[in-house]
Amino acid sequence: xxxxxxxxxxxxxxxxxxxxxxxxxxxxxxxxxxxxxxxxxxxxxxxxxxxxxxxxxxxxxxxxxxxxxxxxxxxxxxxxxxxxxxxxxxxxxxxxxxxxxxxxxxxxxxxxxxxxxxxxxxxxxxxxxxxxxxxxxxxxxxxxxxxxxxxxxxxxxxxxxxxxxxxxxxxxxxxxxxxxxxxxxxxxxxxxxxxxxxxxxxxxxxxxxxxxxxxxxxxxxxxxxxxxxxxxxxxxxxxxxxxxxxxxxxxxxxxxxxxxxxxxxxxxxxxxxxxxxxxxxxxxxxxxxxxxxxxxxxxxxxxxxxxxxxxxxxxxxxxxxxxxxxxxxxxxxxxxxxxxxxxxxxxxxxxxxxxxxxxxxxxxxxxxxxxxxxxxxxxxxxxxxxxxxxxxxxxxxxxxxxxxxxxxxxxxxxxxxxxxxx
Amino acid sequence: xxxxxxxxxxxxxxxxxxxxxxxxxxxxxxxxxxxxxxxxxxxxxxxxxxxxxxxxxxxxxxxxxxxxxxxxxxxxxxxxxxxxxxxxxxxxxxxxxxxxxxxxxxxxxxxxxxxxxxxxxxxxxxxxxxxxxxxxxxxxxxxxxxxxxxxxxxxxxxxxxxxxxxxxxxxxxxxxxxxxxxxxxxxxxxxxxxxxxxxxxxxxxxxxxxxxxxxxxxxxxxxxxxxxxxxxxxxxxxxxxxxxxxxxxxxxxxxxxxxxxxxxxxxxxxxxxxxxxxxxxxxxxxxxxxxxxxxxxxxxxxxxxxxxxxxxxxxxxxxxxxxxxxxxxxxxxxxxxxxxxxxxxxxxxxxxxxxxxxxxxxxxxxxxxxxxxxxxxxxxxxxxxxxxxxxxxxxxxxxxxxxxxxxxxxxxxxx
Numbered sequence: 001x002x003x004x005x006x007x008x009x010x011x012x013x014x015x016x017x018x019x020x021x022x023x024x025x026x027x028x029x030x031x032x033x034x035x036x037x038x039x040x041x042x043x044x045x046x047x048x049x050x051x052x053x054x055x056x057x058x059x060x061x062x063x064x065x066x067x068x069x070x071x072x073x074x075x076x077x078x079x080x081x082x083x084x085x086x087x088x089x090x091x092x093x094x095x096x097x098x099x100x101x102x103x104x105x106x107x108x109x110x111x112x113x114x115x116x117x118x119x120x121x122x123x124x125x126x127x128x129x130x131x132x133x134x135x136x137x138x139x140x141x142x143x144x145x146x147x148x149x150x151x152x153x154x155x156x157x158x159x160x161x162x163x164x165x166x167x168x169x170x171x172x173x174x175x176x177x178x179x180x181x182x183x184x185x186x187x188x189x190x191x192x193x194x195x196x197x198x199x200x201x202x203x204x205x206x207x208x209x210x211x212x213x214x215x216x217x218x219x220x221x222x223x224x225x226x227x228x229x230x231x232x233x234x235x236x237x238x239x240x241x242x243x244x245x246x247x248x249x250x251x252x253x254x255x256x257x258x259x260x261x262x263x264x265x266x267x268x269x270x271x272x273x274x275x276x277x278x279x280x281x282x283x284x285x286x287x288x289x290x291x292x293x294x295x296x297x298x299x300x301x302x303x304x305x306x307x308x309x310x311x312x313x314x315x316x317x318x319x320x321x322x323x324x325x326x327x328x329x330x331x332x333x334x335x336x337x338x339x340x341x342x343x344x345x346x347x348x349x350x351x352x353x354x355x356x357x358x359x360x361x362x363x364x365x366x367x368x369x370x371x372x373x374x375x376x377x378x379x380x381x382x383x384x385x386x387x388x389x390x391x392x393x394x395x396x397x398x399x400x401x402x403x404x405x406x407x408x409x410x411x412x413x414x415x416x417x418x419x420x421x422x
Numbered sequence: 423x424x425x426x427x428x429x430x431x432x433x434x435x436x437x438x439x440x441x442x443x444x445x446x447x448x449x450x451x452x453x454x455x456x457x458x459x460x461x462x463x464x465x466x467x468x469x470x471x472x473x474x475x476x477x478x479x480x481x482x483x484x485x486x487x488x489x490x491x492x493x494x495x496x497x498x499x500x501x502x503x504x505x506x507x508x509x510x511x512x513x514x515x516x517x518x519x520x521x522x523x524x525x526x527x528x529x530x531x532x533x534x535x536x537x538x539x540x541x542x543x544x545x546x547x548x549x550x551x552x553x554x555x556x557x558x559x560x561x562x563x564x565x566x567x568x569x570x571x572x573x574x575x576x577x578x579x580x581x582x583x584x585x586x587x588x589x590x591x592x593x594x595x596x597x598x599x600x601x602x603x604x605x606x607x608x609x610x611x612x613x614x615x616x617x618x619x620x621x622x623x624x625x626x627x628x629x630x631x632x633x634x635x636x637x638x639x640x641x642x643x644x645x646x647x648x649x650x651x652x653x654x655x656x657x658x659x660x661x662x663x664x665x666x667x668x669x670x671x672x673x674x675x676x677x678x679x680x681x682x683x684x685x686x687x688x689x690x691x692x693x694x695x696x697x698x699x700x701x702x703x704x705x706x707x708x709x710x711x712x713x714x715x716x717x718x719x720x721x722x723x724x725x726x727x728x729x730x731x732x733x734x735x736x737x738x739x740x741x742x743x744x745x746x747x748x749x750x751x752x753x754x755x756x757x758x759x760x761x762x763x764x765x766x767x768x769x770x771x772x773x774x775x776x777x778x779x780x781x782x783x784x785x786x787x788x789x790x791x792x793x794x795x796x797x798x799x800x801x802x803x804x805x806x807x808x809x810x811x812x813x814x815x816x817x818x819x820x821x822x823x824x825x826x827x828x829x830x831x832x833x834x835x836x837x
Contacts, residue, residue: 014492021812024771025789046492085768086813 125152127390130406217307466528500654629655673699689723758803
């Protein structure tokens with residue numbers, strides 16, 4: 001499948017690299033949750049040392065192929081690039097992607113014998129696999145338990161236009177083979193049995209469930225959960241959505257599912273229905289641009305009242321909103337305009353209003369707000385020797401933040417074992 | 423519509439409509455190309471170096487190579503070119519044609535020979551053809567003709583003086599410039615020899631002998647002719663500082679007219695060459711890179727400069743900077759300190775790192791605010807921080823006898 005974004009040519013990358021100021025104690029590197037050594041890898045691009053650049057990236061970051069494509073650069077490195085004080089920020093993510101696209105994974109690796117300890121990792125997404133890699137580097141052996149496709153959200157739910165299968169497979173295959181993570185296809189719902197068998201457990205299950213829409217008509221035929229649809233389409237099964245689809249939400253999942261529905265059937269209407277305005281959309285800029293290019297349309301300032309229909313969805317009744325003052329996050333509050341309701345004719349409604357942890361799993365662990373797993377500073381849960389990270393702890397976040405959690409958990413686990421264990 | 427500043431003046435008795443000349447090089451090696459250059463507005467041409475009939479010129483291609491960076495590919499241009507394959511009879515015909523077409527432009531020719539008659543007979547022919555000026559290449563880096571192949575004539579004081587005399591003897595009242603190389607132990611001795619020989623001036627200076635590069639993948643030198651290469655003559659922006667020194671050193675020591683050549687890429691480069699003693703400026707790499715149309719900005723930039731500075735003629739610039747060029751031992755010793763404009767600073771930390779790793783560890787770094795500051799006890803004001811600052815937020819504050827002077831970026835292309 002053709003990708004939206006083309007990789008930079010060697011010349012484009014070299015010219016872009018020349019714009020880097022090589023800041024001391026570089027803000028881009030500090031802002032990156034994985035602490036990718038940005039100025040150093042760019043210096044290596046400039047000198048033509050692409051394998052050196054790859055080694056730097058690969059050392060810092062287990063998911064470099066993934067992040068080179070889908071990392072929201074405006075949220076991290078590029079948002080603090082000093083160069084923007086002169087003209088515009090460096091295209092850091094694209095340079096990063098240039099390196100991974102131009103080189104093969106560095107396999108000149110010396111790994112210690114895995115005798116330090118054994119760790120069970122629940123969830124083979126970015127957090128879990130990052131933790132496994134970092135632990136393997138430290139001489140641990142890991143068993144990774146995964147109920148779905150290995151690779152987590154990017155593998156299961158991100159459009160192949162943005163994240164091609166071959167890139168995913170190269171990344172995940174490299175991580176599981178080189179770092180010898182033993183992946184077991186198994187749905188683990190309780191950590192207690194694992195605690196006895198392993199030196200430590202890392203829970204990185206993400207957010208398996210989706211929030212429901214508590215309005216009339218949510219049970220009608222033709223109402224879908226967004227991520228379930230994404231997983232279905234990504235695995236090659238048709239979505240079953242109709243020709244007039246309304247997607248309720250304004251986050252990345254809403255935009256992603258709208259895009260994929262258009263990709264699946266370009267004659268279909270896919271309208272994102274959102275309570276606030278375009279500036280309040282929480283999705284990342286690049287994803288919105290790509291969705292717009294795919295023909296996704298928007299109904300802003302529309303508060304869903306009820307889903308209309310008898311047995312099957314026939315429309316979405318909404319009340320028009322108007323924007324008020326900004327809230328503490330800098331986004332405008334909205335208020336309904338009384339008497340302004342109208343119905344958007346639809347045959348399918350996709351709910352993309354949030355995701356959550358299954359609170360009934362991991363009964364022994366303390367859960368906090370929204371059912372997220374509670375952890376301390378050192379990422380340890382309420383159960384000694386059991387650590388947690390990624391979306392299951394923080395709510396939906398980015399791949400690179402999950403990577404940070406995985407790396408940090410590995411450090412903590414290594415320290416625990418070095419200190420005599422739990 | 424707009425008044426044009428008069429840039430004309432006399433150079434060795436020849437009218438120049440502006441100071442910008444096309445040098446003896448590929449842009450003047452074909453008649454139609456030279457015609458286009460003059461039509462575009464260049465004040466004159468020095469036709470590519472010629473020689474007596476029958477002299478074999480064995481060019482090898484490819485002859486060009488370069489070095490630079492991805493964004494600036496051509497900092498330095500190299501060639502393994504030789505003199506023109508057109509001999510003196512053809513060149514004389516071209517002189518006549520060009521003088522007929524462009525009576526107000528300078529039409530000069532460049533010659534190279536070995537024996538006395540090979541230097542003198544072209545001069546007689548060119549005079550008869552009506553040439554305005556004769557330039558002699560004593561410095562083609564790709565091997566000269568004559569007694570010491572591979573060695574440039576202008577690297578020998580005695581040979582330089584002897585041959586220059588031959589040419590001037592033949593040229594009589596036609597002006598003669600000798601084109602010299604910067605690659606000598608003492609450029610002043612060469613210039614003095616030329617002064618003794620009685621020639622009218624020097625062209626300072628020719629391309630610089632160089633090895634442009636080695637392809638690290640194949641280990642072939644640049645340029646590569648079936649894997650083998652030769653030393654080039656290097657031109658372009660990279661050599662401007664060498665040319666400036668060569669011109670300044672001659673001008674400070676010898677009373678002789680100088681035609682500047684080597685590394686000028688803009689009107690301000692030309693002003694620099696003239697400020698250290700050149701009476702006009704020859705160009706080759708610039709038109710070979712960006713075309714003859716570059717003359718427009720050369721003229722308009724120079725005109726604006728003269729207006730701004732209140733100079734009537736380009737000649738008013740000549741030698742203006744010479745009085746301030748001294749030996750290091752003659753300089754005053756001010757108390758110098760780095761002076762950082764924190765409002766202009768964008769917080770990249772390059773100054774801190776450069777000072778910390780390569781100077782005096784005199785810049786302090788506020789990691790939180792990302793701002794540098796100067797430890798004045800440690801800072802001798804060396805100026806390295808100022809060189810690495812990407813936004814020119816640093817200058818050197820110099821104090822001497824109660825007076826203050828600033829060394830800062832602020833030139834035309836450095837704001």
